[in-house]
Amino acid sequence: MSLLNPMLGSRIKIEISGRFLPIRGTLIDIGTDIIVVNNGTQYLYLPVLHIQKLEPDDSLETIAAAGGDQEQMFDHTDISYRKILMNAKGIFTEVGITGFQSLHGYITSIMNDYFVFFSPVYRTVYVSLQHVKLIIPYAPNRTPYYLSRERFPLQPPGITLARTFDQQMKKLEGELIALDLGESPSKIGLLKSVDNRLVELVGANGQHLYMHGEHVKTIHVP
Known part of the structure; x- marks a missing residue:
């Protein structure tokens, strides 16, 4: 550098x-x-x-x-x-994912190739490290949307984390999920299977969508 x-x-x-x-x-x-x-x-x-x-x-x-x-x-x-x-853990932070998608909230856990982000809008979000475009920390006295700090459990209860992003996706099989913050309706559905990094998603109309896990930026359970 x-x-x-x-x-x-x-x-x-x-x-x-x-x-x-x-x-x-x-x-x-x-x-x-x-x-x-x-x-x-x-x-x-x-x-x-x-x-x-x-x-x-x-x-x-x-x-x-x-x-x-x-x-x-x-x-x-x-x-x-x-x-x-x-x-940045525990500090109000903005994380840029794409040119028109940002998360506002708190980093709660950092794993091998992803981190866990708590957002007042999306709740718990799993974010792939390789897709983060920018990180902006805010002043200590700031909170997202000026909500009270009591609204933000920095360690949400009942969540067990896998070491890698792929393994965490695998743990969510059978759940209704949204990929990439639900930027497209086709990325919201039932996570049917994760096999050798290939993701199978079933949409609202029953249509099956397949995509490689390398292209998944974020996952959250609506």
């Missing part, structure tokens, strides 16, 4: 896979598999896996001075994607 060192402190423009608008801001720090950008009001943590293009931003668009009204919340010493996730 030393290739990016000359750009530290500079304004950059980043195109992220699955996002429709480029991200603009100041490059604050570089980790082993993640970079930190400040857009003037927020610190954005971007896994490098999804960076399609990064270049100097020579546009005339004005960006506020780095930092804005939010302090840097995490220690950036030897930062990595997993370390940022660990630091």
Whole structure:
């Protein structure tokens, strides 16, 4: 990642896979598999896996001075994607999945290749690590939708977790689930089977849908 060192402190423009608008801001720090950008009001943590293009931003668009009204919340010493996730546990966080899908809530558990996210809208969501586009932590006094903290059980009872995303999907066989936050009606249905990473879903009309687990971004039980 030393290739990016000359750009530290500079304004950059980043195109992220699955996002429709480029991200603009100041490059604050570089980790082993993640970079930190400040857009003037927020610190954005971007896994490098999804960076399609990064270049100097020579546009005339004005960006506020780095930092804005939010302090840097995490220690950036030897930062990595997993370390940022660990630091974000229990903190109100926004997790970007696609250009038009974000989760707002709390990371509660981090497993081998996925983490568990509690959202006031979707409740418990299992999120594949490889599909996260950005992580934005909020100030300690903030809560999603300004709801009271009592509305958020940071360790929901009765949930046993598998080590991997595939194994967790397997545990949900026979459940009515929504994949990828239900972005398409075809991704909501009965999880019939998970076999060798191939997922079989039965839709409301009884039609069977098959997809490879590699493409599943999130799972939750409505």
